[in-house]
Every structure is written in structure tokens, then in C-alpha cells.
Amino acid sequence: MTFVPPNLVPAYPEIFLLVALSALLIADLFIDETKRFLTYAYAQLALVGTAGFLLLGAMGQVVVTFNGSFVDDPLARTLKMISVLAVSFVLAYSRDYIQSRGLFKGEFFVLILFALLGVMVMISANHFLVMYLGLELLSLSLCALIALQRDSVIASEAAMKYFVLAALASGMLLYGLSMIYGATGSLQMAEVANTIAQGNADPGILVLGLVFMVAGLSFKMGVVPFHMWVPDVYEGAPTAVALFVTTAPKIGAFAFFMRLLAGAMGPMLPDWQSMLIIVAVLSMLLGNVTAIAQTNLKRMLAYSTISHMGFLLLGILSGTLGGYSAAMFYVVSYVLMSLAAFGMILLMSRDGFEADTLSDFKGLNKRSPWYAFMMLLIMISMAGIPVSAGFFAKLAVLSAALDAGLTWLVVFAVMMSLVGAFYYLRIIKLMYMDEPDDVTPLVGESDHRLLLSINGLTLLGLGILPQPLIDLCTASIAQSLRG
Amino acid sequence: MTFSAILTGAAGGVVTARNPVHAALFLVLAFFTASGLWLMLDAEFLAIALVLVYVGAVMVLFLFVVMMLNIDTERLRIGFWKHLPLGGGVALLMVIEMWLVVSGRQFSSMVEPTPESVSNTKQLGRLLYTDYVLSFELAAVILLVAIVAAIALTLRRRKDSKHIDPAEQVKVKASDRLRIVAMPVEKEL
Numbered sequence: 001m002t003f004v005p006p007n008l009v010p011a012y013p014e015i016f017l018l019v020a021l022s023a024l025l026i027a028d029l030f031i032d033e034t035k036r037f038l039t040y041a042y043a044q045l046a047l048v049g050t051a052g053f054l055l056l057g058a059m060g061q062v063v064v065t066f067n068g069s070f071v072d073d074p075l076a077r078t079l080k081m082i083s084v085l086a087v088s089f090v091l092a093y094s095r096d097y098i099q100s101r102g103l104f105k106g107e108f109f110v111l112i113l114f115a116l117l118g119v120m121v122m123i124s125a126n127h128f129l130v131m132y133l134g135l136e137l138l139s140l141s142l143c144a145l146i147a148l149q150r151d152s153v154i155a156s157e158a159a160m161k162y163f164v165l166a167a168l169a170s171g172m173l174l175y176g177l178s179m180i181y182g183a184t185g186s187l188q189m190a191e192v193a194n195t196i197a198q199g200n201a202d203p204g205i206l207v208l209g210l211v212f213m214v215a216g217l218s219f220k221m222g223v224v225p226f227h228m229w230v231p232d233v234y235e236g237a238p239t240a241v242a243l244f245v246t247t248a249p250k251i252g253a254f255a256f257f258m259r260l261l262a263g264a265m266g267p268m269l270p271d272w273q274s275m276l277i278i279v280a281v282l283s284m285l286l287g288n289v290t291a292i293a294q295t296n297l298k299r300m301l302a303y304s305t306i307s308h309m310g311f312l313l314l315g316i317l318s319g320t321l322g323g324y325s326a327a328m329f330y331v332v333s334y335v336l337m338s339l340a341a342f343g344m345i346l347l348m349s350r351d352g353f354e355a356d357t358l359s360d361f362k363g364l365n366k367r368s369p370w371y372a373f374m375m376l377l378i379m380i381s382m383a384g385i386p387v388s389a390g391f392f393a394k395l396a397v398l399s400a401a402l403d404a405g406l407t408w409l410v411v412f413a414v415m416m417s418l419v420g421a422f423y424y425l426r427i428i429k430l431m432y433m434d435e436p437d438d439v440t441p442l443v444g445e446s447d448h449r450l451l452l453s454i455n456g457l458t459l460l461g462l463g464i465l466p467q468p469l470i471d472l473c474t475a476s477i478a479q480s481l482r483g
Numbered sequence: 484m485t486f487s488a489i490l491t492g493a494a495g496g497v498v499t500a501r502n503p504v505h506a507a508l509f510l511v512l513a514f515f516t517a518s519g520l521w522l523m524l525d526a527e528f529l530a531i532a533l534v535l536v537y538v539g540a541v542m543v544l545f546l547f548v549v550m551m552l553n554i555d556t557e558r559l560r561i562g563f564w565k566h567l568p569l570g571g572g573v574a575l576l577m578v579i580e581m582w583l584v585v586s587g588r589q590f591s592s593m594v595e596p597t598p599e600s601v602s603n604t605k606q607l608g609r610l611l612y613t614d615y616v617l618s619f620e621l622a623a624v625i626l627l628v629a630i631v632a633a634i635a636l637t638l639r640r641r642k643d644s645k646h647i648d649p650a651e652q653v654k655v656k657a658s659d660r661l662r663i664v665a666m667p668v669e670k671e672l
Contacts, residue, residue: 003613018624025631066617107635114628121621133621137628144632150639 007065010072013053013080014120020046021113028106036104040095043109047088047116054081062480064126068188071126075258075328075480078472079123079251086247086335087116089451093343094240096445100350103148103238111148112244115141119252125259128177128187132170135220135256138249139166145244146237158229158236165219165229173216179209180264189264197267207271213260214275221253223309224282234302239349239356242298243342246305247335254331257316262324262481269319276317277409283310284413288420298356300423301341304382307420308334314413315397318404325477326396329470333381333389333462340378340455347371347444347452361427363436371442372431374456381459383424384417389462396470486523490516503549507542514538528604 008015024042031038054077062073091112098104118141121134143166147159181187183205184195195201219226234242261272287307294300312334315327348355355361365372381388394417402410462469493516496509514537518530611619 006616022627067614069615069617105635107631110631111628111635114624114631117624127618129615129618130621133618133625137621137625140625140628140632144628144636147636150636 004067006067006070007063010057010063010065011070011124012057013050014117014124016053017046017050017113017117017120020049021110021117024106024113025110028110031106036106039106039109040091040104043091043113044088046113047084047091051081051084051088054084066130068190069127069130070124072124073480074476076124076255078476079255079328080120082332082335083116083119083123083248083251086251086339087112087244089339089343089455090240090244090247092447092451093339093346094243096448097240097346097349098238101149101238103240108145108148108240111141111145115145115244116248119248119255122252122259123255126189128181128189128192128264131256131259132174132177134252135173136170138252139170142241142245142249145241146233148241149238152236152238154232154236155238156236158232161232162229165226169216169219169226172212172219176209176212176214176216179205179212183209189259192264193266196265206268210265210268210271211275213265214272214279217253217256217260218279220256221250221309221313222306223279223313224286224306225279227283227286227306230306231299231302234298234305235296235356239298239342239345239354243339243346246301246338246342250305250309250335251331254312254327257313257327258324261316262319273317273319276313277406280310280313280317281409281412283307283313284416288416291420291423294423295358296356297345297358297361297427300358301338304420304423305334305338307416308382311394311397311413311417314401314409318397318400318406320400320404321477321481322403322474323397323400324481325470325473326393326400328473328477329396329466330393332469332473333393333459336455336459336462337378337381337390340374340452340459341382343448343452343455344371344375344378347442347448358427358430359437361430362434363439364431366436367439368442370453374452375431376428377456377459379424379427381463383421385421387460387463389459389466391463392466392470486516486519490520504546507546507549510545511538511542514542526603528607531604 024039024046027042028039057072057077062071064071091109095104098108115138118134118136118138121137122131125131125134139162143159143163146162147156149155177187180192183201184192186192186195196206215226219229222230233245237245261276265272284307287303287305287310291300291303291307294303308330312327312330315323315330317323318326345355348360361375364375377388381390384390384394398410398413401413490513493509493513497506497513500506500509514533518533518538521527521530521533
């Protein structure tokens with residue numbers, strides 16, 4: 001047995017991020033309480049550096065290193081780039097909010113960067129063990145972030161729920177992985193796929209492992225029946241953290257599904273397809289119907305996330321390259337939409353006031369027409385109405401599912417998205433047709449307002465010209481899975 | 484065989500011991516015998532790790548906690564007999580399941596005996612630092628996150644602390660404490 005020293009070049013972005021955030025951890029000790037802005041600027045710089053390393057290595061090829069534990073392919077590059085970008089937006093949106101709530105501390109940034117590192121590790125994992133470690137890195141950082149507001153009872157409750165359920169899901173996932181290891185004798189995704197394809201593994205044990213694996217994955221994605229933590233975390237966590245939870249971790253979860261189900265368990269498509277159909281149907285049904293009854297905007301967005309994840313699964317479960325790239329397009333547009341939606345909530349929140357009930361949006365048009373228009377764009381995008389990114393995302397996953405011959409599922413999904421349109425349109429009605437309770441226009445940091453405008457207009461832009469992003473997704477998926 | 488008997492006895496002792504400290508000591512005994520069993524199975528690394536980590540660190544910590552918390556043992560015993568049937572049923576179920584699994588067709592693989600010259604500590608170390616170096620480093624990062632998270636969540640400066648900074652005390656000036664007010668001299672009555 002000879003040992004090949006790992007090729008570190010593909011892992012440069014991760015290595016850079018880890019070094020940068022360790023330096024941040026130490027540097028933060030010496031930064032004066034009044035100059036905390038430096039920490040923020042440093043964190044943003046670290047993200048820019050990571051993005052730079054990602055761009056430097058951008059080549060359309062698949063590199064496997066660390067003895068088959070780490071894979072660097074176009075899919076990984078694209079997803080990492082989007083995660084880094086999303087986290088950068090998250091930091092910019094939440095700066096004002098966390099400053100006014102006493103959370104503007106080094107730990108907030110360090111933990112968010114650690115979580116991002118976890119997501120990046122998950123995206124590039126080519127080995128069950130690495131995947132699991134990346135996941136734990138993410139979960140642990142998230143859990144601490146949710147509980148960061150220690151004096152808030154609902155935040156502690158949310159963190160506790162998340163922690164207990166995450167531990168349970170990790171246990172299930174590990175049990176599933178160990179079953180698959182027992183059946184195939186390998187932890188490496190490609191080898192597992194080969195062994196299964198050759199029929200050298202006991203199908204009974206494989207299916208048993210698969211059930212546990214899908215359950216664990218579903219928890220991470222937050223889909224029914226493993227969704228219980230989602231609304232509580234969205235409502236309980238500080239809005240800035242909730243914003244983070246809806247972005248990078250969802251990309252990580254998507255990568256998780258791609259690597260484990262489409263990659264390692266690819267030959268077992270019929271088995272996991274039927275499991276995902278059940279999960280997707282339940283998510284779309286429960287997410288959309290329950291969201292109607294919510295008066296808290298964050299809770300409503302939580303249920304809408306559940307239904308969005310159901311739609312995302314439609315793309316994955318169709319099991320074709322087209323389906324995967326549709327799902328990827330969906331996750332990217334979802335991240336953009338929820339960034340913008342939470343960015344709005346953060347913009348409207350002030351000192352000691354959370355703009356998280358529906359009535360806070362009453363008559364927004366009279367207060368700040370431009371932001372009302374942004375919210376309009378976000379909402380029609382979430383509802384999937386044409387001339388928005390959300391429309392093309394839904395169209396893509398639905399046509400992928402149709403190609404896979406799941407007509408009844410497509411009909412059901414369309415019906416559910418009609419139900420869902422109600423609560424998105426209700427916000428538009430509140431903004432444009434109701435009288436505001438207070439008429440002061442919105443104030444916010446100029447970078448926050450600028451980024452939010454860019455974010456909202458991107459949704460509109462993708463609704464008019466979705467082709468570049470669709471092409472990018474298709475190319476990444478095609479090169480990575482058949483590379 | 485002797486080891487197995489002691490192990491089972493010690494495990495029983497953990498549950499039945501009246502004093503929590505005794506229970507913890509029984510658990511230490513159980514760990515020792517388990518590590519002896521592993522030694523006989525040529526798994527010397529696991530045996531050493533069990534003694535070092537569990538007996539050396541975790542159980543000592545446990546003992547401290549048990550001694551400090553001053554647990555009311557009588558209260559813990561309430562309902563022991565009431566819950567016994569349920570607990571016993573679950574235990575029986577697990578024994579049956581384990582027996583089924585171990586005797587099952589799918590998991591009864593033949594284990595080849597390890598040659599005398601192979602040291603599994605050395606093998607494990609070599610694998611850990613070569614093939615699994617990425618996983619190993621990631622585990623280290625997770626530990627770092629755990630430290631950061633634990634400190635971020637628990638460290639707080641008490642507001643009611645009576646601590647006084649001597650430097651501040653020394654630096655105090657008369658004008659901080661004393662206000663000289665110009666008053667007109669009062670007329671004598």
C-alpha cells in the first residue's frame with residue numbers, strides 16, 4: 001500500500017477560509033468593542049478571498065484528491081461560489097440588525113464562517129465520512145448561532161429543538177451509512193455506486209440503509225415529516241441567523257442529496273424515487289396549507305420553505321440529468337428569493353422591533369414605494385408567477401418530473417402552488433391596498449438598501465433572461481456527473 | 484470467560500448500586516474488564532483508548548459531578564418496580580434482536596485472524612494520518628467549533644459581581660467623589 005500525498009490545490013478555497021477564520025478568531029480578541037466594524041470588514045474580506053480562490057481554480061474538470069475523499073468538479077465550484085456569495089449578502093443584511101441587538105460580536109462571524117466551511121466540505125465530499133463531518137460542522141455551528149441570543153427564551157427553545165432533532169437525524173443517517181458500508185464494503189461514493197451497479201451487494205441491507213439515509217437527509221432539508229424544527233427555528237432564532245439558515249445550508253443539503261442519492265446510490269433510483277415522492281407530496285401539501293394560517297411572516301416563510309423544498313425534490317426524484325439541473329436552478333433561485341425576503345424583514349426591523357408579522361407590511365406602498373415594489377417582486381417570485389426567477393424554477397422542475405412520467409405528481413404540484421399563491425398575494429394586497437399604521441418611510445444602511453435592490457432586481461432579471469443560469473446549472477451537472 | 488462474567492456483574496452493579504459513587508466505580512470496573520476482553524481479541528488500541536478516555540477522563544469527571552451534586556438517592560428509586568416490566572420488556576426485545584442479527588445470514592462473516600506481526604495501533608495511526616487525513620483534520624475543526632460555541636454561549640460577565648478594579652480605585656480623583664459647593668454663610672439666629 002503506497003500513500004499518495006494529497007493534492008492540496010483543489011482544496012485551496014477551504015484551506016484559505018479555515019486559515020482566515022482562525023486568524024479572525026485571534027484578531028477579534030484585540031479589537032476594541034467600538035471598532036467591531038473591523039471584524040465585519042475582515043469577515044467580508046475572507047469571503048472575497050475564498051471566492052477569489054474558487055475563481056482561480058475554475059476549470060471544467062473533475063479532480064479527486066485526499067485519497068478519494070474530496071472531489072472538485074464544476075458542480076462543487078458553482079455551488080460553493082453561490083454559498084460564498086449568499087453568506088456575504090447575509091453578513092451585509094444583518095450588520096445593522098445584530099448591532100442593535102448586541103450580537104455584533106466576533107463569535108457571530110466566526111460561527112457563520114465555520115458553518116460556511118461545513119457547507120463547502122459537504123459540497124465537495126466524495127466519502128461518507130467526510131460528508132458526515134461536514135454536516136456536523138454545519139449543524140454544530142448553526143445550533144450555537146441559533147442560541148446566540150441567550151436571554152431570549154424562544155431562541156433557546158429553538159436551539160434545543162434543533163439540537164435534539166439534529167442529533168437524532170445524524171444518528172439515523174449514520175446508521176443508514178453503516179448499513180450501506182456493511183453491504184458494499186466501501187465508504188467512497190464512486191466505489192459504492194460501482195458495487196451496487198455490479199449487483200455485488202445485498203439488496204435487503206441496501207434498502208434498509210437507504211431508508212435511514214433518506215430520513216436523515218430529509219431532516220437536514222427540512223421536509224415533511226421531518227420538518228418540525230423549521231418553523232420554530234425561523235421564528236425563534238434572531239432574524240439574521242434565520243436568514244443564514246435559509247441560504248447556505250440549503251445549498252449544502254442539495255449537494256448532500258446529489259452526492260449521496262444521485263452519486264453513490266444512483267443505481268438504486270427506483271427505490272429512493274418512491275421514498276422522495278412521498279416526502280415531496282407531503283411537504284407541498286402541509287407547507288402550503290399551513291402557511292395560509294400563519295400571521296407571523298417568519299413562520300409563514302418557514303412553511304413556504306418546506307413547500308419549496310418539496311418542489312426541489314421533484315427535480316431530484318426525476319432522476320435524470322435534466323431533473324438534477326432543474327433542481328439546482330431551483331435551489332439557486334430559492335436562495336436568492338429567501339435572501340431578499342429576509343433582507344426585507346431586516347430592513348424593516350428597528351431597535352427593539354421585529355417586523356415579522358404580516359400587519360407590519362400594511363400599506364408599505366405609501367411608506368416606501370420602491371421597497372414595496374421589491375417585496376412585490378420577491379412574492380411573485382416565490383409564488384412562481386411569470387416574469388420572475390421562481391416561475392422558471394418551478395417550470396423546470398415540473399417539466400423534469402413530467403419527463404420522468406410522473407404526470408399525477410405534476411398536476412398535484414401545480415394545484416399546491418395555486419394554494420400557495422394565496423398567501424404570497426395576500427402580502428401584496430396588504431402592501432398596496434391597506435392603509436399603513438405608521439407612515440414613516442423605511443430607513444436603513446445604504447449598502448443594505450443597495451444590495452437589497454440588486455437582489456430584488458436579480459429575481460426580475462432571471463425572470464426575463466433565465467437562460468445563462470440554466471445553462472450554467474446544466475453544464476455543471478453534466479460535466480460533474482458524467483465526468 | 485472470567486472477564487465476561489466480571490463485566491456482566493459490574494454492569495448489573497451499576498444499575499443496582501444504592502450509592503451513585505459506587506455505581507460510577509462499578510462502571511469503571513466494567514470498562515476495565517471490557518478493555519481486557521478487547522486486549523484478548525488483539526484490539527489493543529481500542530483497549531488502551533477505552534482505559535485512557537473513559538476510565539481516565541470521563542468517569543473521573545462523572546465521579547466529581549456525582550459527588551458535587553449531592554443527589555437524593557431515595558427519590559430516584561421511586562417507581563423502580565412500576566417501570567421494571569417496561570424496561571425489562573425492552574431489554575428482552577433487544578437481546579432477541581441482537582441474537583437474531585448476530586446469528587443472521589448477512590452479518591456472519593468469517594474474520595481472518597490477524598498475523599502476529601501486525602500492530603493495529605500502528606495500522607490505525609498510519610491510516611488516520613494518510614488516507615483519512617482530511618476527515619481527521621475536519622474532526623479537529625469540529626472540536627474547535629465546539630470550544631468556540633461553548634464559550635460564546637456560557638461566558639457572561641455577572642452584573643452583580645462585587646469585583647473592583649484596583650487600578651481604577653487608585654486613579655480616583657477628589658473631584659470624582661467630592662463636590663464643593665459655594666454656600667453663603669448662614670446668619671446666626
